[in-house]
Amino acid sequence: MTLHPFDTAEAALRAALPPACFRELTPAYLEEPRGRYASAGGLLIAPATTDEVATVLRICNDARVGVVPYGGGTGLVGGQMAPDGPMPVILSMERMTAIRHIDPDGFNMVVEAGVILEAIQKAAADADRLFPLSLASQGSARIGGNLATNAGGVNVLRYGNTRDLVLGIEAVLPDGTIHHGLSALRKNNTGYDLRHLLIGSEGTLGIITAATLKLVSRPSSQATALLAVPGPKAALELLSLGRKHLGEAISAFELMHRMGLDFLAEVGPDVRAPFETPPEWMVLIDVGTSGTLVAQDALEALFAEAFDGGLVSDGVISQSETQRAEFWAIREQIPEANRRIGSVSSHDISVPIAAIPGFIAEAPGRLAELGDWRINCFGHLGDGNLHYNVFPVHGKSRSDHDNLRPAIKACVHDLVHEMGGSISAEHGVGRTKVADLERYGDPGKLVAMRAIKAALDPMGIMNPGAVLPER
Amino acid sequence: MTLHPFDTAEAALRAALPPACFRELTPAYLEEPRGRYASAGGLLIAPATTDEVATVLRICNDARVGVVPYGGGTGLVGGQMAPDGPMPVILSMERMTAIRHIDPDGFNMVVEAGVILEAIQKAAADADRLFPLSLASQGSARIGGNLATNAGGVNVLRYGNTRDLVLGIEAVLPDGTIHHGLSALRKNNTGYDLRHLLIGSEGTLGIITAATLKLVSRPSSQATALLAVPGPKAALELLSLGRKHLGEAISAFELMHRMGLDFLAEVGPDVRAPFETPPEWMVLIDVGTSGTLVAQDALEALFAEAFDGGLVSDGVISQSETQRAEFWAIREQIPEANRRIGSVSSHDISVPIAAIPGFIAEAPGRLAELGDWRINCFGHLGDGNLHYNVFPVHGKSRSDHDNLRPAIKACVHDLVHEMGGSISAEHGVGRTKVADLERYGDPGKLVAMRAIKAALDPMGIMNPGAVLPER
Numbered sequence A, B: 001m002t003l004h005p006f007d008t009a010e011a012a013l014r015a016a017l018p019p020a021c022f023r024e025l026t027p028a029y030l031e032e033p034r035g036r037y038a039s040a041g042g043l044l045i046a047p048a049t050t051d052e053v054a055t056v057l058r059i060c061n062d063a064r065v066g067v068v069p070y071g072g073g074t075g076l077v078g079g080q081m082a083p084d085g086p087m088p089v090i091l092s093m094e095r096m097t098a099i100r101h102i103d104p105d106g107f108n109m110v111v112e113a114g115v116i117l118e119a120i121q122k123a124a125a126d127a128d129r130l131f132p133l134s135l136a137s138q139g140s141a142r143i144g145g146n147l148a149t150n151a152g153g154v155n156v157l158r159y160g161n162t163r164d165l166v167l168g169i170e171a172v173l174p175d176g177t178i179h180h181g182l183s184a185l186r187k188n189n190t191g192y193d194l195r196h197l198l199i200g201s202e203g204t205l206g207i208i209t210a211a212t213l214k215l216v217s218r219p220s221s222q223a224t225a226l227l228a229v230p231g232p233k234a235a236l237e238l239l240s241l242g243r244k245h246l247g248e249a250i251s252a253f254e255l256m257h258r259m260g261l262d263f264l265a266e267v268g269p270d271v272r273a274p275f276e277t278p279p280e281w282m283v284l285i286d287v288g289t290s291g292t293l294v295a296q297d298a299l300e301a302l303f304a305e306a307f308d309g310g311l312v313s314d315g316v317i318s319q320s321e322t323q324r325a326e327f328w329a330i331r332e333q334i335p336e337a338n339r340r341i342g343s344v345s346s347h348d349i350s351v352p353i354a355a356i357p358g359f360i361a362e363a364p365g366r367l368a369e370l371g372d373w374r375i376n377c378f379g380h381l382g383d384g385n386l387h388y389n390v391f392p393v394h395g396k397s398r399s400d401h402d403n404l405r406p407a408i409k410a411c412v413h414d415l416v417h418e419m420g421g422s423i424s425a426e427h428g429v430g431r432t433k434v435a436d437l438e439r440y441g442d443p444g445k446l447v448a449m450r451a452i453k454a455a456l457d458p459m460g461i462m463n464p465g466a467v468l469p470e471r
Helices: A007-016 A050-063 A117-126 A143-149 A194-198 A232-249 A258-267 A295-308 A321-341 A353-368 A398-418 A434-440 A443-456 B007-016 B050-063 B117-126 B143-149 B194-198 B232-249 B258-267 B295-308 B321-341 B353-368 B398-418 B434-440 B443-456
Strands: A043-045 A067-070 A089-092 A099-103 A108-112 A166-172 A178-181 A207-214 A221-229 A250-257 A281-289 A314-317 A348-350 A373-380 A385-392 B043-045 B067-070 B089-092 B099-103 B108-112 B166-172 B178-181 B207-214 B221-229 B250-257 B281-289 B314-317 B348-350 B373-380 B385-392
Touching: A007 A043, A007 A050, A050 A067, A050 A089, A050 A166, A050 A178, A050 A207, A099 A117, A108 A117, A117 A143, A143 A207, A166 A194, A178 A194, A178 B443, A194 B194, A194 B443, A221 A232, A221 A295, A221 A321, A232 A250, A232 A281, A232 A295, A232 A353, A232 B232, A250 A258, A250 A321, A258 A321, A258 A373, A281 A295, A281 A321, A295 A314, A321 A373, A321 A385, A348 A398, A353 A373, A353 A385, A353 A398, A385 A398, A398 A434, A443 B178, A443 B194, A443 B443, B007 B043, B007 B050, B050 B067, B050 B089, B050 B166, B050 B178, B050 B207, B099 B117, B108 B117, B117 B143, B143 B207, B166 B194, B178 B194, B221 B232, B221 B295, B221 B321, B232 B250, B232 B281, B232 B295, B232 B353, B250 B258, B250 B321, B258 B321, B258 B373, B281 B295, B281 B321, B295 B314, B321 B373, B321 B385, B348 B398, B353 B373, B353 B385, B353 B398, B385 B398, B398 B434
Parallel strands: A043 A089, A067 A089, B043 B089, B067 B089
Antiparallel strands: A099 A108, A108 A207, A166 A178, A166 A207, A221 A281, A221 A314, A250 A281, A250 A373, A348 A385, A373 A385, B099 B108, B108 B207, B166 B178, B166 B207, B221 B281, B221 B314, B250 B281, B250 B373, B348 B385, B373 B385
């Protein structure tokens, strides 16, 4: 199926849409955070309504013009890029930024795909509710991108991935058909779950234009602990103990290696961990409780028992919101420090939770066969999700190792695959991992995925080259 | 697409499968709980392995023979029935009953589709974990049927529907392709979510043969309250107040009308509510807490505040596990009492939670235009899900009103639809609601569903006539 460049449809698009939909394609649209891809160009269209999105897709479908959806541009796997092929329409959701409705009593809100994640969090908080999706790029990521990639983040342990926070969606299918599914229902067993099919499909099956999001109660009390642990295995045991004490009240359980602190000290940002001697392994535990239970007391009880049991050797429990924010800043600035150092290869992997210590023990030896590295391993331990990033040693830079990147990636991904894990835990497949999905993915699943793609997008216009290879 | 009767494939099936797969088609397979459908017959096959399931589907697909999946036979919408068309293969999961693996530390277990739900609950409890799916038919329902219909039940408020309790699935696609997706990962963003597509598809897209189920911590303390409330609106306010006190610790929040107690008194089973004068409206609240919080104390604090605020007028909090079971018995025996009375029309509906009082206020007046009825309204208030069942008055029987059933159903479903609700909250579409789905379903969703069905099951062999009309 050959696609055509956007200029074959441009006249029809300009005739059918208001002039305000056509915006200047500034360089920002052509870059992505990791600098692995550059878009060659395209026709930038920013519709203001769902009907306008439908018009774009219908015309592009008829003309066989590719459509690359664009949210906040924060994706880490190149899903928002158009590096090759006939120049597509770049469909930005930046003008669909309405919070259409918020219903605190019904614990839901309806937002358009272009709303910035942080604005959603704020609107929920203003209504005395919590929208728990939280991730490093929340100041610029748009919810449509979070939905398209089923984003994860730091609160998955308690509240689930993005898909678990969605009651209904409105979406446009590739031929321009609109699916009106903005249900606020908690139970609705009427046919196939299109919501979950479109969420996580990375713009390859249609465009989610709006969603009904679940809200939850705001915890009455919150506290964060930063604890030194003997190692990953003790961290897992601490999680088990924490669950016994706190049930679902543990919102985040993050593992960090000292390398993250070293990087922060080396290149900034200027945040410091509250330890005289930084421990090799740390966990950050975030707790939010309801009713009369005080989060800080609960963490202190947990710390006491864990200390007695040898699961933690040192630690601090936040005494104020300021201190809580300081602890979180350490965790949240690690990705920026990583960016400044410049990784040779970054991996967003998951394994069954119990396999985490084994993975962390095994990977360095395998990587050492390829060279000398600094490894910054951190992530969402409670979800079995690690960011396992490989950096050059002092005095070397990432570009010194460009030739080894594929081998490093294969080394890490092979081990993950052997352990029953996933080579994309929360970032998605995008363009970066298309070949990995073909290599590691279940053949039966790939058969079904190709059939679904062909059925819903027979012209292959939607985000061509993402997730599945172009036909 | 014309299907052929099973005898066109029987020789091939008998040649390819061990004799033990072929079982006697006793009358039990031809009936369903509501007595609305009877299967005309078929070839009963009970495979023991996933490979044997694949063999059945491959041969049936090649021969264009319909396959009707059969779990525990407890479905309430006729999805397990084969009332018309060329006689199909009836594919029973009754021999795939292994619990393949249980991992308490990883909070998951792998079960085959034929395991009885109660056996799964018990295995989880034996490993000091909770599998929270709980519903009236759990003593005979098989997990494969729960997965196929995305069953709901009494713990959805806290733990979600069946789909929310599944980490991965193993499934056979209609052409015999096996999807190996028994992942125990909490995060895995590698392509389209086949799991959620197959869950809730009611056997029309393939056969789920096994699943990795999520387990949760067992609450350290549990208690149940049975409270008299002034009406549905007060019940909703009580739920909000309860969430403030207890956060996610409320596992169930069930509404019951006095009619349920009247029915129990009239026809049994012999269970009694602990009120001298039965109130018109009651709620049953189930709470499970962790750590040092005692569930009974929390319920007492909630009761005190709710009583002062006029949200409850009377009530009892369980003082023992025996009493807790007694309260639950009232709720759980109502469906059996309903069955003995014999409904003219039963409705498994949901509306946005805030719309529940309006629905309960409006429906009786509309139904009164069609005749005199007794209405037993009960259900999962916290999920916005009511079982709104219409019964004949004393001295009449359901068969006196057979001609009115369609009008009653339309009356209730029209109102639900007007209020943005669902005509099938937790039971599914099956055969009963195929026309309703066509009538009330979103046209855009139906377009996508038909495309997906045609793509994955081009011969139309899977559960023909269920969910979507036969082509």
